[in-house]
Every structure is written in C-alpha cells, then in structure tokens.
Amino acid sequence: MAALPDSNYSLSPGKNKGNSAHNIQIYDSVAHRRCLLASKNMSPQAQRFPNQVVVVTGAGHGIGRAIAERFAAEGARIAVNDVSAARASEVAAAIGPNALPVPADVSSKAAVELMFDQVLAHFGRLDVLVNNAGNIHAARHFLEADEAWWDQLVDVNLKGSFLCAHRAAHHMARQRAGVIINMSSGGATKAHRGNVAYDAS
Numbered sequence: 001m002a003a004l005p006d007s008n009y010s011l012s013p014g015k016n017k018g019n020s021a022h023n024i025q026i027y028d029s030v031a032h033r034r035c036l037l038a039s040k041n042m043s044p045q046a047q048r049f050p051n052q053v054v055v056v057t058g059a060g061h062g063i064g065r066a067i068a069e070r071f072a073a074e075g076a077r078i079a080v081n082d083v084s085a086a087r088a089s090e091v092a093a094a095i096g097p098n099a100l101p102v103p104a105d106v107s108s109k110a111a112v113e114l115m116f117d118q119v120l121a122h123f124g125r126l127d128v129l130v131n132n133a134g135n136i137h138a139a140r141h142f143l144e145a146d147e148a149w150w151d152q153l154v155d156v157n158l159k160g161s162f163l164c165a166h167r168a169a170h171h172m173a174r175q176r177a178g179v180i181i182n183m184s185s186g187g188a189t190k191a192h193r194g195n196v197a198y199d200a201s
Helices: 020-041 062-073 085-095 109-123 147-175 196-200
Strands: 053-056 077-080 099-101 128-131 179-182
Touching (some): 062 077, 062 128, 109 147, 147 179
Parallel strands (some): 053 077, 077 099
C-alpha cells in the first residue's frame, strides 16, 4: 500500500504484542480520526482515486477498515466487505453515501459471486480489489490440529483471495484496467506458535 501514505500506525515499544484485538482497536481509533480529517480537508482536485470503485474484503474492523476509509478519503467509492453484516453496515455508514456494505463469506464461491454482482449492479464498474480478509483467531497447537481446523483458516485466507481475485480479474480484463492488492503479514516469512495454518496461507 505504498500509494496510500499515512495509513500506518505505530505503538510504543511493548504495546504491539499480545492480544491482537486490543491492537486493532488502537489502530481503528487513530486511523479513523486521520481519515475523517483527511476527507474533510482534501479538495476533489487533490484526491487520487476520484470515483474509482474499490472492494475491500475484511473491512469491518482493523486494517481493512482503515484501508477502506483511506481510499474513501481519496475520493473512491467503497464496497465494504465483512463476514459480519453488522460490521460491514457500520463501516459503510461511517464512510458515507459513497460506501456500500457487501457482507459475504469470501471462502464461499457462491457468496463471492453474489458480492461482486451487487458491487457491479450498484457502481457499474470495479477498479481495485484489496484482498484483506483473514482468519488468525483459531490458534491451535499443531499436534492438536485436524483437517477441519486447517480448512477453516486456509479457506478464508488463501481460497478467499483466489475466489475474489478470480472474479475481479475477469471483469478487469474486459474493462482493460484494474488493480488487485493481496495483503500479507509477518506470517509469510516467520512461523508463529499455534498458527501453522495461518502462516502457510
């Protein structure tokens, strides 16, 4: 996301460890205020994505919400995806009339197809997909793992990115333009205890 400055956050040493939900709440509060201020003070001429349509998966909280809000501050129209309809609607309402809640489980092909159908019916185009949805909360010791646990994480983190990118790419190819951004984390390069499925995906 180098094209979107000021979307990072920092915590004092030692506070970026432990409960990830706690860290997400800190991120939300800082990023949300920053994006609201940017959208109020930014002229349409200064916005870098005016009227472009951006789908952000996993945008109901945390980093996904901050991404959606930053794109909105830059003039984009946002499709806010989350597995929770309540969270998707809350974020879309906070962003304003240029946001559409599109709740869906990205691990389901049928749900993904319906989500993109809704986006295209509402906005008429698709310019950017941010594959941000991810499941990290089901930590389990490897010796206690089973196939259902593995599938639960890999289906969202890996298959979900494939399903969304596959559908988006077909539309973007016909449109002859588009960008797909796949988010990752430190799990791509470093193993974490209890998170072998997350790290692998």
